[in-house]
Amino acid sequence: MSQPVAAVRAPRPDAAGAVIRVGEVRKAYGAVQAVDGVSFEVAPGEIFGLLGPNGAGKTTTMEMIEGLHQPDAGTIEVLGLDVRRNASQIKHRIGVQLQTAALYPQLTVEELLRLFGSFYGRQRPVDQVLEDLELGEKRTAQTKTLSGGQRQRLSVALALVNDPEVVFLDEPTTGLDPAARQGLWQVVRRMQGEGRTILMTTHYMEEAEALCDRLAIMDHGRILEIGTVDDLIGRRFQERGVRFLRRDAPPEDQLRGLAGVTRLVAEDDEVVLFTRDVPATVGALLELTTRAGTEPADLMIRRASLEDVFLDLTGRALRD
Amino acid sequence: MPGLIALTAANLRSFTRDRAALFWTFAFPVIFVVLFGTIFAGGSSAYSLGWVDEDGTPPAAMLREAFVANAPVELTDGTLEESRERMSTGDLDAILVIPQGLAAAIEAAQGGGGEGPVTVTIITDPSRSGTSQAVQQIATGLVMAANLQLSGATPILTVDLETLQTSRLNSVSFFVPSILAMALMQLGIFAAIPLVEQREKLILKRLNATPLPRWTLVGSNVIVRLLIAAAQTAIIVGIGVVALGVEIVGNWVLIAGFVVLGALSFTAIGYVIASFARTEEAANGMTQIVQLPLMFLSGIFFPLEVMPEWLRGVATFLPLTYLGDALRQTMVGGTPFAPLGVDALVLAGWLVVTLGISARFFRWQ
Numbered sequence: 079m080s081q082p083v084a085a086v087r088a089p090r091p092d093a094a095g096a097v098i099r100v101g102e103v104r105k106a107y108g109a110v111q112a113v114d115g116v117s118f119e120v121a122p123g124e125i126f127g128l129l130g131p132n133g134a135g136k137t138t139t140m141e142m143i144e145g146l147h148q149p150d151a152g153t154i155e156v157l158g159l160d161v162r163r164n165a166s167q168i169k170h171r172i173g174v175q176l177q178t179a180a181l182y183p184q185l186t187v188e189e190l191l192r193l194f195g196s197f198y199g200r201q202r203p204v205d206q207v208l209e210d211l212e213l214g215e216k217r218t219a220q221t222k223t224l225s226g227g228q229r230q231r232l233s234v235a236l237a238l239v240n241d242p243e244v245v246f247l248d249e250p251t252t253g254l255d256p257a258a259r260q261g262l263w264q265v266v267r268r269m270q271g272e273g274r275t276i277l278m279t280t281h282y283m284e285e286a287e288a289l290c291d292r293l294a295i296m297d298h299g300r301i302l303e304i305g306t307v308d309d310l311i312g313r314r315f316q317e318r319g320v321r322f323l324r325r326d327a328p329p330e331d332q333l334r335g336l337a338g339v340t341r342l343v344a345e346d347d348e349v350v351l352f353t354r355d356v357p358a359t360v361g362a363l364l365e366l367t368t369r370a371g372t373e374p375a376d377l378m379i380r381r382a383s384l385e386d387v388f389l390d391l392t393g394r395a396l397r398d
Numbered sequence: 399m400p401g402l403i404a405l406t407a408a409n410l411r412s413f414t415r416d417r418a419a420l421f422w423t424f425a426f427p428v429i430f431v432v433l434f435g436t437i438f439a440g441g442s443s444a445y446s447l448g449w450v451d452e453d454g455t456p457p458a459a460m461l462r463e464a465f466v467a468n469a470p471v472e473l474t475d476g477t478l479e480e481s482r483e484r485m486s487t488g489d490l491d492a493i494l495v496i497p498q499g500l501a502a503a504i505e506a507a508q509g510g511g512g513e514g515p516v517t518v519t520i521i522t523d524p525s526r527s528g529t530s531q532a533v534q535q536i537a538t539g540l541v542m543a544a545n546l547q548l549s550g551a552t553p554i555l556t557v558d559l560e561t562l563q564t565s566r567l568n569s570v571s572f573f574v575p576s577i578l579a580m581a582l583m584q585l586g587i588f589a590a591i592p593l594v595e596q597r598e599k600l601i602l603k604r605l606n607a608t609p610l611p612r613w614t615l616v617g618s619n620v621i622v623r624l625l626i627a628a629a630q631t632a633i634i635v636g637i638g639v640v641a642l643g644v645e646i647v648g649n650w651v652l653i654a655g656f657v658v659l660g661a662l663s664f665t666a667i668g669y670v671i672a673s674f675a676r677t678e679e680a681a682n683g684m685t686q687i688v689q690l691p692l693m694f695l696s697g698i699f700f701p702l703e704v705m706p707e708w709l710r711g712v713a714t715f716l717p718l719t720y721l722g723d724a725l726r727q728t729m730v731g732g733t734p735f736a737p738l739g740v741d742a743l744v745l746a747g748w749l750v751v752t753l754g755i756s757a758r759f760f761r762w763q
Binding site for chain 2: 170192193
């Protein structure tokens with residue numbers, strides 16, 4: 079992870095050049111409508127994220143694109159090919175990392191990479207894949223002996239053995255410590271630098287903000303909004319957020335009336351006041367609390383985040 | 399094709415690195431063979447008799463030699479008390495007592511006089527009726543023969559005792575093909591467990607995300623099972639031939655054919671289990687439920703002839719009955735339960751039906 083590749087913020091795709099094209103896709107499991115009319119397009123070289131809580135339909139959507147499930151309705155094209163009719167052809171050109179790392183426990187890292195490589199017409203040298211994912215020193219270790227982070231990296235490595243044009247990553251950093259997560263982000267950026275298109279799911283806001291050129295926010299099987307991080311935030315929040323703990327805070331109706339406040343969002347234990355005039359709002363807030371003999375706990379001023387966007391869209395916090 | 403080879407190699411590697419799988423596949427049937435071999439070929443083949451010579455003359459010694467030369471006995475000399483002691487601890491099967499005055503009586507009889515026969519006493523254990531009867535027959539026969547010879551009559555009829563195989567060898571010969579059949583049954587049925595495990599751990603799903611065709615997956619699985627079946631057959635038959643003296647009388651091509659057909663049929667049954675078991679634990683339980691009745695009702699441990707009528711009725715439906723029967727017939731010339739053609743047809747029938755069921759119900763994820 080020596081030289082970080084500067085993420086190129088890719089433009090929105092034009093209709094003709096899209097690498098992935100999903101149109102009005104639906105999928106039900108029994109009575110549960112897992113995916114309920116999802117449409118989006120991913121441009122060449124883009125890192126596109128599906129962001130949402132567990133059960134939002136992200137994984138099902140992604141696995142239908144990978145050809146693992148048949149949609150009940152709708153169209154899916156990958157690299158200009160229809161997934162229903164050209165599944166095998168598409169599978170040669172994509173790399174897939176599944177949410178739960180699927181491994182043969184008794185095989186070594188190198189054996190597993192060679193095994194998967196043998197399934198494809200086109201292969202990347204195993205040494206190169208090992209080096210990319212920093213698994214070189216583990217090449218002769220049986221996979222059952224790997225740590226969670228190593229396993230996750232191997233799972234990503236398996237998605238790269240065929241030098242794929244499109245890479246699918248399903249919650250690639252779940253369960254990793256912050257350092258390992260940063261390391262994997264570098265790997266994903268490098269993939270992009272090599273010209274690959276990446277579709278990933280995540281329920282980590284900071285991951286989506288750090289990695290994804292564009293995002294689709296999903297909940298209950300639907301896409302609520304699509305755009306770049308800046309788009310998504312800017313579309314709803316020109317303001318900044320003044321955030322503090324709800325404990326000892328003045329009543330909400332008083333807070334709403336403070337100078338500059340455009341809206342108030344209350345979460346479990348926090349209150350966020352959105353304002354176009356931070357000094358005026360903070361001044362008024364302090365005046366109010368001083369009169370009450372308290373002070374705002376953990377006071378913080380910040381730009382609105384994807385978290386705020388999700389909260390605004392769904393009325394719920396996105397937490398894992 | 400490179401995918402098939404690589405996947406087969408990977409499955410074999412995984413298998414050989416899995417100690418538990420290795421034990422159940424190879425050590426377990428070997429233990430069975432050795433166990434049954436020891437039980438049925440156990441100890442020396444002769445009856446051990448106590449020889450109590452109260453006469454101590456050359457004619458008594460000659461009688462002893464005649465016994466050793468002509469009967470399957472091992473004689474241990476001793477006094478009556480010593481011999482009784484040994485018999486009570488189980489070292490002796492019976493005791494023969496040669497009374498004092500044997501030589502004198504023979505001499506008297508040959509001289510034309512004599513006061514009637516001398517009595518040779520056989521002491522047997524009534525709780526072991528089979529052994530007692532055999533010893534009685536042997537001793538009586540030999541005493542009669544001695545009588546004839548001593549009285550100077552020329553024997554007109556003699557009996558030459560010959561059997562095709564001794565009864566003990568028959569038991570081992572029965573068990574070696576039976577245990578091979580059992581091992582093939584387990585090998586096939588247990589195919590369910592790695593398959594369910596691979597589905598549960600999403601390995602099947604991950605493979606499905608590659609361009610590898612599904613038939614390759616199934617094909618590699620079957621190839622691995624057949625290779626293991628071949629290794630099992632070699633080991634079990636090898637031990638039977640080398641260590642237990644079982645003679646393979648049949649046609650090797652026919653034997654190999656039935657080994658393959660049996661392995662395939664039971665692997666297909668394993669796939670049926672994998673089609674209905676959602677978890678590895680469920681698969682484990684289901685394999686036991688399937689294998690136990692097969693093991694005990696298919697004439698593997700008890701010959702079908704000794705089973706009650708209604709159990710034989712059950713056995714006529716079980717595939718293992720026919721695999722065991724076919725292997726016994728082709729390997730050691732066992733008594734047919736059904737003609738070989740019927741054995742083959744029944745196994746093939748099971749194969750077709752169970753393959754159909756798995757094709758219909760098997761889930762990849």
